[in-house]
Amino acid sequence: MTDKTALFDQCRKPTGRMGRFTLWRMNWSHSRLTDWGLAKISIEPHGTILDVGCGGGRTVSKLAAIATQGQVCGIDYSDESVAVSQKTNAPWIDVGRVEIRQGSVSQLPFPDDVFDLVTAVETHYFWPDLAADTREVFRVLKPGGALILIAEAYKGAKTAAAKLAEKYFPVAGMTLLSVNEHRELFTTAGYSDVRVVEEPGKGWICSIGKKHPKDSASDTLRKESNPSSARGS
Numbered sequence: 001m002t003d004k005t006a007l008f009d010q011c012r013k014p015t016g017r018m019g020r021f022t023l024w025r026m027n028w029s030h031s032r033l034t035d036w037g038l039a040k041i042s043i044e045p046h047g048t049i050l051d052v053g054c055g056g057g058r059t060v061s062k063l064a065a066i067a068t069q070g071q072v073c074g075i076d077y078s079d080e081s082v083a084v085s086q087k088t089n090a091p092w093i094d095v096g097r098v099e100i101r102q103g104s105v106s107q108l109p110f111p112d113d114v115f116d117l118v119t120a121v122e123t124h125y126f127w128p129d130l131a132a133d134t135r136e137v138f139r140v141l142k143p144g145g146a147l148i149l150i151a152e153a154y155k156g157a158k159t160a161a162a163k164l165a166e167k168y169f170p171v172a173g174m175t176l177l178s179v180n181e182h183r184e185l186f187t188t189a190g191y192s193d194v195r196v197v198e199e200p201g202k203g204w205i206c207s208i209g210k211k212h213p214k215d216s217a218s219d220t221l222r223k224e225s226n227p228s229s230a231r232g233s
């Protein structure tokens, strides 16, 4: 079990040589899952996109290739992830289409209402305050923008991997949500048009929610301080 939690530690915050190996491995092992999730949304060619917990940076590369005239930013709080992601995306960075920054999901270094799309692949398990962090992503989304959270395990999936995750994630301080909890996370954070899609045979899940076109971050703050002033009232 110590071995398993040590492996989780490298996924939580890759460091050193082991971290570089883990990032290289995840770039390959998460690729099909990522393609499956990204196929569930439409990505505009001119989109401004953020990948949170970008790890080794392969999702950032995929997004830059899909949003042919867009801008993609990857963010991660690990030095190693930032370095590997920058290396993976060097050609895109050179032409000014990609930027990789260091930072935490809990305090994203961006103003309100800037991204058309935020992606998060295999990272939410580690977020320190999932509810608040999902709201922080909401803050940086443009009204009309969307968050997609993609994961290869969820609570209640029938696969062997999901059963192992149910057993070991809590020990490692990681969060594993059920389908309903995914939906609740998004709706509670203020997202609309929430969709949760499963691939039961593989135990994969993706949750998608939009920031309503009428929701700007300042509007959200207004609602929080004075609920009676909520949209439409």
Ligand SMILES: C[S@@+](CC[C@H](N)C(=O)[O-])C[C@H]1O[C@@H](n2cnc3c(N)ncnc32)[C@H](O)[C@@H]1O
Residues within 6 Å of the ligand: 011, 012, 013, 014, 026, 027, 030, 052, 053, 054, 055, 056, 057, 059, 075, 076, 077, 078, 081, 103, 104, 105, 106, 120, 121, 122, 123, 126, 127, 128
């Ligand atoms: C399991 S890896 C997934 C990496 C990549 N998204 C992929 O699919 O291969 C999780 C990544 O999330 C990052 N991460 C975890 N918690 C984070 C946080 N609070 N803020 C920013 N990044 C975080 C880790 O440093 C790591 O690079």
